[in-house]
Amino acid sequence: MQQLFMASATIIIGVFGCVGYFFVSNLVLDTLLPPRGPEAGRNISRAAQIRPWLFLLPAILLLSVYLVYPLVVSVVLSFKDSQGASWVGFDNYTWLLNDTKFRESLGNNLLWLLVVPAAATFFGLIAAALTDRIRWGNFAKAMIFMPMAISFVGASVIWKFIYDYRGEGQTEVGALNAIVSAFGGTPQAWLTVEPTNSFLLMVVLIWIQTGFAMVILSAALRGIPEETIEAAILDGASPLQIFARIKVPQIWGTIAVVWTTITITVLKVFDIVLTMTNGQWGTQVLANLMFDWMFRGNDTGRASAVALVIMLMVTPIMVWNIRNARKEMR
Amino acid sequence: MDNIAGTKSSLVWAVHxxxxxxxxxxxxxxxxxxxxxxxxxxxxxASGWWRAVFSSEQNIVYRAADVQTQVQQGDLWVLQGNVFDGGKGEVQSFGITSRAPSDFAPGTAAPMKDGMAAQVEVNGDYRITAPKAFEGRSPRLFVTSLTPPRFTLANYSKVLFAEGIGRAFLNTMTVTIPATVIPILIAAFAAYALAWMEFPGRALLIAAIVGLLVVPLQLSLIPLLRLHNSIGIGKEYLGIWLAHSGFGLPLAIYLLRNYMAGLPREIIESARVDGATDFQIFLKIILPLSFPALASFAIFQFLWTWNDLLVATVFLGNTQDQLVMTGVLRELMGSKGGEWEILATSAFVSIAVPLVVFFAMQKYLVRGLLAGSVK
Structure with a gap:
């Protein structure tokens, strides 16, 4: 209770503090450079130069401390030893290159990058195309979209239950093993079977991300000009042809956006691997490896080096995003 | 497009x-x-969840009532009771050894060693007779039964009050609410400046924010943890509120700026002509008009902070008064991996709130997604 009281107090202090800061700082500016009197013109233009920075100051402060500063420190730490005390040059990076667990993580991450965005975008596109054509489409959409609200940990519990293995001679209560035995196979502890287990983990993320892809692609499909589709129908195109040759080519831009957004999520995937296998049985990924070295290995140098590898993999998308955003603003 | 000719009914069925x-x-x-x-x-x-509404077949190994309870009837000593111990069920078959657990039909007598005999009825009543008094441990019965479906709320009361989920629920609320509210205001002011004020470096700032959108969280953890430790908020709620606010800001500013930039220029200019200051314009015109975008971001940030495990693990301790629900779930998965009733219930308690928010505010979430993915 005391804790909730503290939280509410923080909200009130935070909100009033924010509003107060903006109000007072604007007031001070207007008093120092009053927009009237003999120098009104000069004052107004000066105030107009300062005011944006008053509005931006808290945001810039938070962003610098919480995102920019760590970026710099991480680079520095990656050249230092496990406690961040002395310089070790490229030691952490040479260690990376020779570490088998790192190679395994990198390989797995690449596999995730190939499979998850492709599968989620594909299913999302199918779901969008199907649900737009039927009356109960909105309900169907809500159902497919629902996993977006579920935490990665919650989703891991849900899917671990599906992959559950009870042991020989016992009734299998995991759906996967029940299906396998129904078709005459032998139940297995699926999460320990390489390399199938990595794909089983990917299924969880695909399950979560498909809804996101569907929502965005569905909006794009609806935005296609009707004339192109009417023309295709008049020319005798089948519904399948219309979808594959008319609609999809017109939304390539959106597909690329969806793809890259999911790619970023994939690079940061962590909770699923941590809670389902903790990187055992050949399922390690970079984000979880970094977490491992941070908490269990207690080695800030190596952990920072791994984090920088993730950053490096995100960078091309970042550059691409910035260029697109600038193009749009012009 | 449904009414355009060329849609075949067979295809409609396939779509359904x-x-x-x-x-x-x-x-x-x-x-x-x-x-x-x-x-x-x-x-x-005993059975997969898809059979929950059907009776499940269960194999019960039942040790008969304690030998103290035996009674003498004529020249026979008798042990009796019910294999379901008051529950309900239907005996399919029973046996007296583990090697042949289903040799006898209910209602028939199964001969045992030393002239003893066992009989189990369909409703579970059993009766074991012997020519002389029972000694030592009572004999075992092997029963195959059909148990009718049974649903219970016991898991929920157990999880909420005994497994620490109730407390974790409060902790999660404590993390989530300030971490959702605080960044909104900060971002709204910044977004207004970026959308409607002219100043040198504006384009550069916007580009920087688009870039910061994708910076992986992993990069920030170690430096920030050191920073927080050095100023004494290493394992405090204040630290995680600030961290979540910082991490949420790029998306907040980006979403809100895009939305505000799309507001009609005339409204703002006529307000300026009428002598309104920027602060007034923002508070009285922009903020109310931006409600949909504010709601979108609020939902995003709420879902993200509620569902987060990584930031909470790093910036909060794992004591009872700081562990959030995702953290408890993770611990349960490690320590009670096989106890699905606990895991399933805990998971449901933790995803209930996001699901409610999701279904209630889906409209805003979709709108936010459409605006937020970098086009």
Whole structure:
């Protein structure tokens, strides 16, 4: 209770503090450079130069401390030893290159990058195309979209239950093993079977991300000009042809956006691997490896080096995003 | 496009079927866990959740009542009771050794060693007779039974009050609410400046924010943890509020700026002509008009902070008064991996709030997604 009281107090202090800061700082500016009197013109233009920075100051402060500063420190730490005390040059990076667990993580991450965005975008596109054509489409959409609200940990519990293995001679209560035995196979502890287990983990993320892809692609499909589709129908195109040759080519831009957004999520995937296998049985990924070295290995140098590898993999998308955003603003 | 000629009815059926299959595939995993959270541990172990509404076949190994309870009837000593111990069920078959656990039909007498005999009725009543008094441990019975479906709320009361989920629920609320409210205001002011004020470096700042959108969280953890430790908020709620606010800001500013930039220029200019200051314009015109974008971001940030495990693990301790629900779930998965009734119920308690928010505010979430993905 005391804790909730503290939280509410923080909200009130935070909100009033924010509003107060903006109000007072604007007031001070207007008093120092009053927009009237003999120098009104000069004052107004000066105030107009300062005011944006008053509005931006808290945001810039938070962003610098919480995102920019760590970026710099991480680079520095990656050249230092496990406690961040002395310089070790490229030691952490040479260690990376020779570490088998790192190679395994990198390989797995690449596999995730190939499979998850492709599968989620594909299913999302199918779901969008199907649900737009039927009356109960909105309900169907809500159902497919629902996993977006579920935490990665919650989703891991849900899917671990599906992959559950009870042991020989016992009734299998995991759906996967029940299906396998129904078709005459032998139940297995699926999460320990390489390399199938990595794909089983990917299924969880695909399950979560498909809804996101569907929502965005569905909006794009609806935005296609009707004339192109009417023309295709008049020319005798089948519904399948219309979808594959008319609609999809017109939304390539959106597909690329969806793809890259999911790619970023994939690079940061962590909770699923941590809670389902903790990187055992050949399922390690970079984000979880970094977490491992941070908490269990207690080695800030190596952990920072791994984090920088993730950053490096995100960078091309970042550059691409910035260029697109600038193009749009012009 | 439905009314345009060329849609075949067979195709419509195919679309319905395919959609139904897809929806089922996406809903069943969650449904399985939901159903399981209402079953008791024995039932979960005895049959898959998809059989929850049917009677389940169970193999019970039952040790007959303590030999103290035996009674003498004529020249026979008798042990009796019910193999379901007051529960309900229907005996299919029974046996007296583990090698042949289902040799006898209910109602028939099974001869045992030393002239003893056992008999189990369909309703579970059993009667073991012997020519001389029972000694030592009472004999075992092997019963195959049909147990009717049984649903219970016991898991929920157990999880909420005994497993620490109730407390974790409060902790999660404590993390989530300030971490959702604080960044909104800061971002709104910044977004207004970026959308409607002219100043040198504006384009550069916007580009920087687009870039910061994708910076992986992992990079920030170690430096920030050191920073927080050095100023004494290493394992405090204040630290995680600030961290979540910082991490949420790029998306908040980006979403709000895009939305505000799309507001009609005339409104703002006529307000300026009428002598309104920027502060007034922002508070009285922009903020109310931006409500949909504010709501979108609020939902995003709420879902993200509620569902987060990584930031909470790093910036909060794992003591009882700081562990959030995702953290508890993670611990339960490690320590109670096989106890699905606890896991399923805990998971459902933790995803209930996001699901409610999701279904209630879906409109805003979709709008935010459409605006937020970098076009």
């Amino acid at each position: 079927m395919a959609t139904a299959a897809l929806v089922l595939l996406w809903v069943l995993p969650t449904l399985g866990l939901l159903v399981s959270s209402f079953r008791d541990a024995d039932q979960i172990a």
